[in-house]
Amino acid sequence: MGGLRLFVAVALGGDARLRIDSHLSEHVPGGLPGRPTRPDQWHLTLRFLGSVAESVGDRVLGWLDQSDLGGPFTMRFGPVGAFPRPAKATVMWLGVEDGGDRLAALAAAAEDAAMSAGLQAEDRPFRPHLTLSRVRPPQDVSGLIDTIPPLDLRVPVDRMVLYQSHLGRGGATYEEVDHVAL
Numbered sequence: 001m002g003g004l005r006l007f008v009a010v011a012l013g014g015d016a017r018l019r020i021d022s023h024l025s026e027h028v029p030g031g032l033p034g035r036p037t038r039p040d041q042w043h044l045t046l047r048f049l050g051s052v053a054e055s056v057g058d059r060v061l062g063w064l065d066q067s068d069l070g071g072p073f074t075m076r077f078g079p080v081g082a083f084p085r086p087a088k089a090t091v092m093w094l095g096v097e098d099g100g101d102r103l104a105a106l107a108a109a110a111e112d113a114a115m116s117a118g119l120q121a122e123d124r125p126f127r128p129h130l131t132l133s134r135v136r137p138p139q140d141v142s143g144l145i146d147t148i149p150p151l152d153l154r155v156p157v158d159r160m161v162l163y164q165s166h167l168g169r170g171g172a173t174y175e176e177v178d179h180v181a182l
């Protein structure tokens, strides 16, 4: 099957990446368990589109471009947590303290855009998060999480980005294809 592996996400500025990275270095000096994600690849996924024709990406961006996305806003990060639960973590993440409602609205707009492009509906509920590490096999990280203070970091959100994911042996890398301003 041809096609591009695409997803819609909120990107982070360089300042935010540095702040998150130094917070983790300070409070988790041994590094996170599992396979940590790279700071230069950090993002908040709004809608994973899957492996699709290039035209799907165009249609999704075109739809979003015509949508009222509500304008720029500020979100605030919070505590580190884990899916599906800290006692059996497979994904460690940085959570969102404020602005999750706006991110959910952007995810809903991306869902509408995906529907308009003919994709299957997403059945999983949207949980805004920034993936910090993938843990396989699962580990109990509840003790570790309790030692990490919440990161009180505000970041501006002013665009939605369409990314292409390139799967590789050293993990995926993402390339910005296009974006829409909020």
Ligand code: ATP
Pocket (backbone or CB within 6 Å): 005, 007, 045, 047, 048, 131, 134, 165, 166, 167, 168, 171, 172
């Ligand atoms: P790898 O799959 O090699 O671990 P990755 O998950 O970062 O790397 P992709 O699988 O291409 O790379 O995923 C791109 C983004 O979309 C990531 O944020 C990922 O968490 C998210 N994602 C991937 N698959 C899904 C899915 N089925 N539903 C929701 N989000 C997904």
Ligand code: MG
Pocket (backbone or CB within 6 Å): none
């Ligand atoms: Mg993946």
